[in-house]
Amino acid sequence: MGLAKSEMFTDHxxxxxxxxxxxxxxxxxxxxxxxxxxxxxxCGDLVNEIGLAQPTISQHLKELKHLGLIKGNVEGTSVCYCIHRENWTAMKTIMSEFLNQDLTYNQDCC
Amino acid sequence: MGLAKSEMFTDHxxxxxxxxxxxxxxxxxxxxxxxxxxxxxxCGDLVNEIGLAQPTISQHLKELKHLGLIKGNVEGTSVCYCIHRENWTAMKTIMSEFLNQDLTYNQDCC
DNA sequence: TATATTAATCGTAATATTGCAATGAACAAA
DNA sequence: TTTGTTCATTGCAATATTACGATTAATATA
Incomplete structure (x- = not known):
């Protein structure tokens, strides 16, 4: 139904x-x-760098910020964005563990 | 428009x-x-393991297979799925490089 | 104060995703 | 051949995502 049944899965x-x-x-x-x-x-020259409209970039930035991967600082009329390094590192740990789970054994079966 | 403008970005x-x-x-x-x-x-006991209906699991398996991350082998009436290790490793290289791009410098600015 | 600049938000259209019931295809076993 | 088992596919409903024009909010500048 277009809705992920997230309650069926672990928090992890x-x-x-x-x-x-x-x-x-x-x-x-x-x-x-x-x-x-x-x-x-x-700051806002992401809009120029990438070819999408300003509201679209703003929306993408919002999602990245919501997950804590970036942070934004208001500087006059513009907003300065950068990577949130602590959170990025924490995310990396979680994602790397998932990507590296194959290292334990190496028998192919099909 | 619900459609990612993928032509604006690099293949990578x-x-x-x-x-x-x-x-x-x-x-x-x-x-x-x-x-x-x-x-x-x-094989198909993924349906029992995870709580989703059989067509739903089948659809998810199809997507994983389409990207080459798993492979399926028909064994009688059932189908045996497993990780495609070579492709998984290749994917891991690409994703790890993306996740690790922060190691070069460490100045926080905002 | 009036005007310009920058970025967020709102509203909406187009498209994609998720999930499942129903059905179909392939094979095994009776 | 008939029946049962397993899995893929089809069709559809509900929801999510993407993109952007129009607008708003906030600040800077003339």
Whole structure:
């Protein structure tokens, strides 16, 4: 019904899915890569960098902020965004554990 | 418009997003974890393990298979699924690089 | 104060995703 | 051949996501 039955799964599984979901759009991947690349904080020129309209970028930034992966600082009329490093590291731990779960055994069966 | 403008982004960004998207649902996270945990190949008892209906599980398996992360083998009336290890490793390289891009510098700006 | 700039929010249209009942296809066993 | 088992596919309803024009809010500047 278009609604993920998240109550059927563990908190851990839902957390992995939530992080993955936010990376599941190339615009958000692009925003994060840009925030990592630029060593000074990027503000609204993400709109110019990426080709999407301002409300669209703003919406993507909101989702990234909601998950805690970025933080925004108001500077005059513009807003400066950057990676929230502590939260990024915490996310990375969770996602890496999920990606690396195959290291325990190595028997292929089909 | 509900449609990701993937032509605006690089192949690499789209690839990351595609992998992430498939992990963006707890049912698929759960299926993958189960396939990793069970050292013999699990077939249709994924339906019993996870609480979703058979067509729903089948649909999730299809998406995982489409991305190459799992493979299925017909064994009589049942189908045996397991992780596609080579493709999983390749995916892991791409995703890990994305997750680890913060290691280069460490200045927080906002 | 009036005007410009920047970014968030609202409203809405188009499309995608999720879930399942019903059905179908393939095979095994009686 | 008939029956049962297992899984894929179809069709559809409910909900979510994406994108953007229009507007609003906040601040800076003339």
């Amino acid at each position: 599984q839902n957390e992995i899915a939530l992080f993955a979901k936010v990376f599941g759009h190339p615009a958000r991947v692009s925003i994060l890569q840009h925030l990592f690349k630029i060593d000074s904080c990027v | 960004q789209n690839e990351i997003a595609l992998f992430a998207k498939v992990f963006g649902h707890p049912a698929r996270v759960s299926i993958l974890q189960h396939l990793f945990k069970i050292d013999s190949c699990v």
